[in-house]
Amino acid sequence: xxxxxxxxxxxxxxxxxxxxxxxxxxxxxxxxxxxxxxxxxxxxxxxxxxxxxxxxxxxxxxxxxxxxxxxxxxxxxxxxxxxxxxxxxxxxxxxxxxxxxxxxxxxxxxxxxxxxxxxxxxxxxxxxxxxxxxxxxxxxxxxxxxxxxxxxxxxxxxxxxxxxxxxxxxxxxxxxxxxxxxxxxxxxxxxxxxxxxxxxxxxxxxxxxxxxxxxxxxxxxxxxxxxxxxxxxxxxxxxxxxxxxxxxxxxxxxxxxxxxxxxxxxxxxxxxxxxxxxxxxxxxxxxxxxxxxxxxxxxxxxxxxxxxxxxxxxxxxxxxxxxxxxxxxxxxxxxxxxxxxxxxxxxxxxxxxxxxxxxxxxxxxxxxxxxxxxxxxxxxxxxxxxxxxxxxxxxxxxxxxxxxxxxxxxxxxxxxxxxxxxxxxxxxxxxxxxxxxxxxxxxxxxxxxxxxxxxxxxxxxxxxxxxxxxxxxxxxxxxxxxxxxxxxxxxxxxxxxxxxxxxxxxxxxxxxxxxxxxxxxxxxxxxxxxxxxxxxxxxxxxxxxxxxxxxxxxxxxxxxxxxxxxxxxxxxxxxxxxxxxxxxxxxxxxxxxxxxxxxxxxxxxxxxxxxxxxxxxxxxxxxxxxxxxxxxxxxxxxxxxxxxxxxxxxxxxxxxxxxxxxxxxxxxxxxxxxxxxxxxxxxxxxxxxxxxxxxxxxxxxxxxxxxx
Numbered sequence: 001x002x003x004x005x006x007x008x009x010x011x012x013x014x015x016x017x018x019x020x021x022x023x024x025x026x027x028x029x030x031x032x033x034x035x036x037x038x039x040x041x042x043x044x045x046x047x048x049x050x051x052x053x054x055x056x057x058x059x060x061x062x063x064x065x066x067x068x069x070x071x072x073x074x075x076x077x078x079x080x081x082x083x084x085x086x087x088x089x090x091x092x093x094x095x096x097x098x099x100x101x102x103x104x105x106x107x108x109x110x111x112x113x114x115x116x117x118x119x120x121x122x123x124x125x126x127x128x129x130x131x132x133x134x135x136x137x138x139x140x141x142x143x144x145x146x147x148x149x150x151x152x153x154x155x156x157x158x159x160x161x162x163x164x165x166x167x168x169x170x171x172x173x174x175x176x177x178x179x180x181x182x183x184x185x186x187x188x189x190x191x192x193x194x195x196x197x198x199x200x201x202x203x204x205x206x207x208x209x210x211x212x213x214x215x216x217x218x219x220x221x222x223x224x225x226x227x228x229x230x231x232x233x234x235x236x237x238x239x240x241x242x243x244x245x246x247x248x249x250x251x252x253x254x255x256x257x258x259x260x261x262x263x264x265x266x267x268x269x270x271x272x273x274x275x276x277x278x279x280x281x282x283x284x285x286x287x288x289x290x291x292x293x294x295x296x297x298x299x300x301x302x303x304x305x306x307x308x309x310x311x312x313x314x315x316x317x318x319x320x321x322x323x324x325x326x327x328x329x330x331x332x333x334x335x336x337x338x339x340x341x342x343x344x345x346x347x348x349x350x351x352x353x354x355x356x357x358x359x360x361x362x363x364x365x366x367x368x369x370x371x372x373x374x375x376x377x378x379x380x381x382x383x384x385x386x387x388x389x390x391x392x393x394x395x396x397x398x399x400x401x402x403x404x405x406x407x408x409x410x411x412x413x414x415x416x417x418x419x420x421x422x423x424x425x426x427x428x429x430x431x432x433x434x435x436x437x438x439x440x441x442x443x444x445x446x447x448x449x450x451x452x453x454x455x456x457x458x459x460x461x462x463x464x465x466x467x468x469x470x471x472x473x474x475x476x477x478x479x480x481x482x483x484x485x486x487x488x489x490x491x492x493x494x495x496x497x498x499x500x501x502x503x504x505x506x507x508x509x510x511x512x513x514x515x516x517x518x519x520x521x522x523x524x525x526x527x528x529x530x531x532x533x534x535x536x537x538x539x540x541x542x543x544x545x546x547x548x549x550x551x552x553x554x555x556x557x558x559x560x561x562x563x564x565x566x567x568x569x570x571x572x573x574x575x576x577x578x579x580x581x582x583x584x585x586x587x588x589x590x591x592x593x594x595x596x597x598x599x600x601x602x603x604x605x606x607x608x609x610x611x612x613x614x615x616x617x618x619x620x621x622x623x624x625x626x627x628x629x630x631x632x633x634x635x636x637x638x639x640x641x642x643x644x645x646x647x648x649x650x651x652x653x654x655x656x657x658x659x660x661x662x663x664x665x666x667x668x669x670x671x672x673x674x675x676x677x678x679x680x681x682x683x684x685x686x687x688x689x690x691x692x693x694x695x696x697x698x699x700x701x702x703x704x705x706x707x708x
Contacts, residue, residue, distance in 0.1 A: 005049025010197035012042025028181045028197035028278055035634060042081050046247060047073035053331045076421040087173045087281050092439060100157055102435035104150045108139055111157060111442060114433045115166070121427065123356050125161035134160060149250040152226060154435075158442055159228045164397070164421070165428045168311055171280065178245040178256040178277035185474070186236045190218055193263065203273055205475055206263035212253035213260070220324035223247060231459045234421030236519040244560045275486045307331065308338050312345065316486055317352035319345070320503050323372060324357075326399035327365030335368055339375045346381045354405065355485050358393045363398025365448070367537050373406040376413075377543055385412040385557065386490025392463055396420040397621065398428060402451030402539050404461040409545040412557050414488060417481045419460040424451035424539075425591045450624040451539040455561075464559055481517065493555075498548045503527055503609035505572050506565050510586035514539075514618055515597055518575070529556065534597035535629045538638065592707045600633065605645045609652040617656055620656045624667045631666050643674045668700065677704060 016038030023032045044316070052064035082089045088096040099107065112135045116122055122131070129458070139155045145153065155168055172175060179191040181197030191208040208216050220239060226247065229235040245256045257277055305354035307330030312628045321342065328335045356372070356572045376382050390413045392404050397420065405412045405424035430443035450457075467481045504522055512518040516533045531542035546554035552565045562578045574587045596615075597606030603609065612619050619626055630653045650667040657663050668683030681704055688697040 001600060003049075003053075005045050005052060007049075009042050009044070009046025009049050010216055012038055012376070012651045013046055016040075016042050022548065023198060026198040026201050029199035029234055032198055044073045047076070054254045064519075068694070080109070083281065086146040086176065086177055087279065091173045097437060097439055098152075099437040101150075104142050105139050107435040108135065108142070108154065108157065111154060111433070111434055114442075115161075115444055118431055118446060119161065119163070119166065119427070120448060121445065122161055125163060125427075130625050131160055132446055146250065148256065152244075152247050152250040153441075154440070154442075155247075159226055162228070162230050162231050163445055163525040164234055165426065165430050165443065165445045167443055169432060169443050172441050173281060174439050174441055176387060177280045179280065179283040180245065180259055180261070180275050181540050182261065183240050183284070185471075186239075186269065187471040187474065188468045194474065197278070197409070200273065203261075203263055203395065204263055207259065209264050209270060212248055213262070214253065221317045222251070230422050230426065231419065232626070233399065233419050233460060236420045237394040238399070239512070240353065257550065285300055296621075299644045301542070307333055307336055309333075310338065310342055310345075312349060315419030317350045318355060318486060319349075320351070320355045320357065322357045322360075323403070324360045326361060326366070326403060326644075328365065328368050328371070335371065341452060342613070343375075349389075351381055353389060353486065354389055355389045355391065355482065356413070358396045358400050358404050359391050359393040359481070361397070361403060362395060362396050363400050365398050366402055366539050369399050369403035369406055370537060372403060373410050373541075376407065377410045380633070383411045385413070386488070388413045389485040389488065390415045391485065392420050392461060393481075394418060394421045397422045398426070399451075401426075401461055402449065405452040405454065405457075406539060406541060408461065409558055410541050412545075414463065414465065414485075414486070415463045416484050417463050417487055417644050418463045418469070419462050421458040421460075423457055424454070424461060425449065425457040426451075442627060448624045449539070453540050453542045456579070456582055493547050493696050496548045496550050498551055500525065502551060503569075505567075506575075508572070509589045509593065510575055512584070512586050514597060514615065515623055517589070517595060517598070518542075518577070520546075520575070527554065533623075533625075534595060534601050535625070536601075536633050537629060540624075543628055600649070603645075605648045609648055612652060613655060616656055627660060627663065630656070631662065634666060634670065638670060643670060647668045647674060661687045661688065661694055664690065665694065665697055672700075677707075680704065 005329060016035055019035035020032070028090035051066040051069040051073070055063055055476045055479055057063055078092075086096060088593055112131075117127075122128075126648075135157060136595045138157060141153065142150055151423070168175070182193055182200060182203060183195040184191045185194045192209065193203045196203050203683070209283075210218055223239065224235055227235050227238050229238055245254070245259055248254050248259055249256050253312040257351070259275055259277070260271060261273045261275055263273055306322075307327055308321070308323050310319060312319050354376070356376070365458035376388065382388055388411055389403060390407050392415055396404055401420045404415065404420055407413055426449055427447065427606050429444035429445060429447040432445050433442045433444055434440070435442065465484060467484045469480055473477075473480050503525070507520050507522045507529060510518040512531050516531055519530045519532065521528045523528070528547055529542065529614045531540075531541055531546050532538070542558065544557040546556055546563055548554050552567070554563070556563060556565045560580045564576045564578070565572050566574045566576065572588060574585055577584045577586065577616050593602075594602070596608045596619075599605075599611065608652050630649060630654055634646045634649035634653065637649060639645070647667070647670045650663065652671045653660075653663040654667055664683045664687035667685060668680045671677075671680035671683060681701070684697045684704070688694055688701060691697065
């Protein structure tokens with residue numbers, strides 16, 4: 001008898017698990033949820049059977065162990081019930097809050113206050129008068145609005161700056177949103193369903209005509225102001241084809257449980273499909289967490305099966321590198337290992353074309369993007385004009401967009417596809433603000449990232465070759481962007497002959513900005529331009545070859561950049577860099593001149609720190625990411641055993657950013673390494689005073705203060 005539940009539970013659990021796995025590519029629907037229920041039921045019976053056998057065990061000391069599988073079974077039942085009824089109970093540890101109208105107004109006021117206080121440039125992204133006007137109108141509408149309308153009104157306020165990193169953290173379970181298990185992609189010839197839950201899989205391949213009777217274009221225009229995005233391509237990416245059912249309900253276009261979608265089959269017939277909504281957690285699993293192999297173009301498919309991989313096509317001697325996540329480690333894969341493997345592969349194989357695909361790179365670690373650019377730049381096997389290609393699109397975002405700009409500005413890459421969903425200069429580092437009554441988490445950007453020297457930087461990285469992407473391409477398994485890279489032939493450059501003595505006269509260092517130098521070097525018969533800011537991890541870089549069009553005018557390998565040298569008599573005194581319509585003059589520097597950050601990099605720590613402090617307001621405010629970069633430099637010196645130099649650098653950071661708890665925390669760590677406990681205590685106390693929630697400062701202080 002005791003074995004029957006164990007056997008039955010095992011069979012149900014394994015059978016349900018296999019059934020669920022087989023249904024995963026297109027989940028949802030009666031069969032899918034039945035498979036999930038069978039899996040859970042089988043596991044509960046199995047745990048109960050194990051507990052029963054333990055209770056009947058001959059050895060008494062074994063019997064108390066029965067409580068473990070029993071507790072596991074109870075916990076599994078409760079967890080399943082919570083997720084099935086309302087997953088928010090797991091977040092709030094009880095019934096989810098139901099704010100009154102007055103409490104929603106308090107949440108709105110708190111949100112507006114925190115956006116003004118936290119965001120580093122809110123006024124620069126949305127006029128304060130407009131921001132205040134929308135907040136006031138939203139506040140006035142709350143008392144008579146539905147719950148869905150109140151929530152969507154908050155989304156509208158958050159989206160006002162058009163900052164893609166300032167947005168509701170909707171894939172956290174605090175939200176109770178309802179979504180459609182359909183995904184559409186806006187191809188160049190219209191929106192088509194590319195993925196659907198099992199119950200609606202016949203809709204795949206159909207064109208989307210309307211939702212709730214509203215034409216899809218009109219619906220998109222109405223929904224666009226609720227999406228935090230910086231250009232239309234980023235907005236298309238974040239709009240999966242259908243807005244939240246909650247938003248539809250807020251507009252009076254139906255309820256939150258279902259929506260009527262009008263579709264057009266490939267044969268031209270139109271029909272209405274009633275689609276039942278799903279909860280946020282399963283939708284998030286389906287779209288983000290669930291890893292599936294690409295079934296067609298990487299521009300559309302969920303490719304989170306791997307973060308970075310490469311393949312070689314011997315027929316075209318082309319090497320394709322898919323760089324999907326700006327990470328050094330992902331799922332057991334190492335970016336460094338993959339790049340090293342590519343390098344070894346190139347030692348024994350010809351490479352006529354090297355193709356880097358960034359179309360699904362949604363960001364991550366900027367340093368990973370730098371590592372890829374550094375790997376390619378200057379390697380003549382890869383970095384050759386007309387042989388290096390970068391594929392970009394609407395899902396190229398954040399660190400991915402910076403990677404695209406880096407490769408454009410530091411290599412001979414030709415960019416193909418469509419514009420990126422975000423430009424290389426953006427606000428990020430979001431702080432999660434939890435609204436006091438509803439408990440909803442909102443991400444608000446805290447710092448600026450400058451990932452390009454292009455002037456002006458723009459809100460996107462444009463392709464050099466725009467490639468249309470039609471729905472027929474996707475459903476036929478064609479990738480027109482990759483095909484365009486294989487067909488591309490670089491046009492010849494019309495260049496002028498310049499005397500070698502004149503070229504040598506242009507070589508030298510020029511003042512690009514207070515912390516950046518533009519250096520011209522002569523490499524054989526070619527001039528090379530390099531802009532450096534001397535930061536440990538720099539993403540605002542420029543490395544390019546200059547091609548003469550006249551005696552003193554050159555075009556760069558970077559599209560849109562022209563350089564003209566100016567002379568006083570026989571001495572070259574300056575150069576003018578012209579990015580399309582924008583100009584910047586860089587004056588020639590005297591021989592031996594060194595920038596403060598350059599002194600730090602060369603090891604003249606005290607001298608460099610003193611020079612930075614003399615111009616502290618500039619470095620603290622005008623150099624993006626300066627605090628993090630200096631902090632990183634200090635830790636590098638700690639790792640190298642140069643504690644005194646690290647202390648100097650950490651003290652410099654404290655002087656520049658006295659309101660930052662992190663600078664004091666790092667200084668305290670430096671003093672600990674140096675063995676100065678008294679100074680470490682003082683630093684950690686200041687860090688805790690500035691950030692009372694700092695667990696690290698609190699733990700270190702407790703350890704130091706309790707030491708004999």
